[in-house]
Amino acid sequence: MALIDLANPTRFLALAARVLPWLAAATALAFAAGLYLVWFTTPDDYQQGATVKIMFIHVPNAWLAMGVWTVMSIASIGTLVWRHPLADVAAKSAAPLGAAFTFLALVTGSLWGRPMWGTYWVWDARLTSVLVLLLMYLGVIALWRTVDDPSRAGRAAAILTLVGAVNLPVIKFSVDWWNTLHQPASVLRAGGPAIHPAILTPLLVMAIAFVLLFVTLHLAAMRNEILRRRVRSMWLMQAHAAQGA
Amino acid sequence: MDLGPHAAFIIAAYVMAAVVVLGLIAWVIADYDAQQRVLADLEQRGVTRRSQKSEAA
Numbered sequence: 001m002a003l004i005d006l007a008n009p010t011r012f013l014a015l016a017a018r019v020l021p022w023l024a025a026a027t028a029l030a031f032a033a034g035l036y037l038v039w040f041t042t043p044d045d046y047q048q049g050a051t052v053k054i055m056f057i058h059v060p061n062a063w064l065a066m067g068v069w070t071v072m073s074i075a076s077i078g079t080l081v082w083r084h085p086l087a088d089v090a091a092k093s094a095a096p097l098g099a100a101f102t103f104l105a106l107v108t109g110s111l112w113g114r115p116m117w118g119t120y121w122v123w124d125a126r127l128t129s130v131l132v133l134l135l136m137y138l139g140v141i142a143l144w145r146t147v148d149d150p151s152r153a154g155r156a157a158a159i160l161t162l163v164g165a166v167n168l169p170v171i172k173f174s175v176d177w178w179n180t181l182h183q184p185a186s187v188l189r190a191g192g193p194a195i196h197p198a199i200l201t202p203l204l205v206m207a208i209a210f211v212l213l214f215v216t217l218h219l220a221a222m223r224n225e226i227l228r229r230r231v232r233s234m235w236l237m238q239a240h241a242a243q244g245a
Numbered sequence: 246m247d248l249g250p251h252a253a254f255i256i257a258a259y260v261m262a263a264v265v266v267l268g269l270i271a272w273v274i275a276d277y278d279a280q281q282r283v284l285a286d287l288e289q290r291g292v293t294r295r296s297q298k299s300e301a302a
Contacts, residue, residue: 227280
């Protein structure tokens with residue numbers, strides 16, 4: 001099957017039905033492995049103690065917060081340039097997931113910050129730009145709910161998403177461009193990770209688990225959105241038939 | 246397992262993550278069930294999509 005064939009929603013639904021159980025099983029396995037490593041093998045940090053355990057959920061959620069917006073941006077290009085039938089379905093379905101991951105990144109970061117920094121929140125560039133990202137997710141979700149016609153809503157949301165993508169490099173490089181309480185990058189940085197393998201390995205396993213979770217939930221949410229649009233078109237057909245009668 | 250003096254923060258972070266992740270999973274499953282129910286109801290009432298009509302023709 002060529003990739004372009006997946007543009008057909010019926011084929012996409014068939015593929016999702018086949019793939020989703022395997023993805024769900026892989027996600028559960030990855031989480032089981034990651035949580036085992038985090039809770040039973042990973043040593044405490046020499047400075048932070050056991051508090052470092054918060055990092056294993058904070059960092060993957062922070063990566064996904066930006067990664068999901070990147071997925072939405074690519075889908076938005078698909079909506080605006082190629083009018084791909086599944087592009088705005090993909091963007092719309094990803095938004096609530098991205099909002100949830102961003103919320104978790106902020107909350108777990110706050111719970112990590114209180115014992116390590118002495119405060120839950122500070123208006124530094126990293127924290128503020130991630131809060132702006134959460135507000136942008138909520139804005140896109142609100143826009144989708146405001147406009148009734150999915151194709152019009154899709155185009156408007158695509159433009160908003162692409163404009164909002166400007167915030168991604170600001171988040172990534174905020175710790176380099178400004179003085180922040182938040183530490184600089186220690187995994188995705190020039191010169192390689194600055195974390196000991198004993199802590200880096202479980203972090204990467206947890207990151208894989210969260211990415212698998214996103215892929216699974218995204219496919220499932222796309223399937224739901226396709227069904228929702230079918231319901232909508234059937235309601236419209238029924239309304240037109242009633243008007244003609 | 247000794248989580249040290251900040252155990253409450255660690256446990257709160259993991260509980261919050263579990264609640265949000267389980268909430269997302271529940272939302273996706275409930276939404277699927279709801280759409281399937283409405284679709285089945287519409288089909289039972291004889292409402293079809295345009296593509297279904299062309300497939301039947």
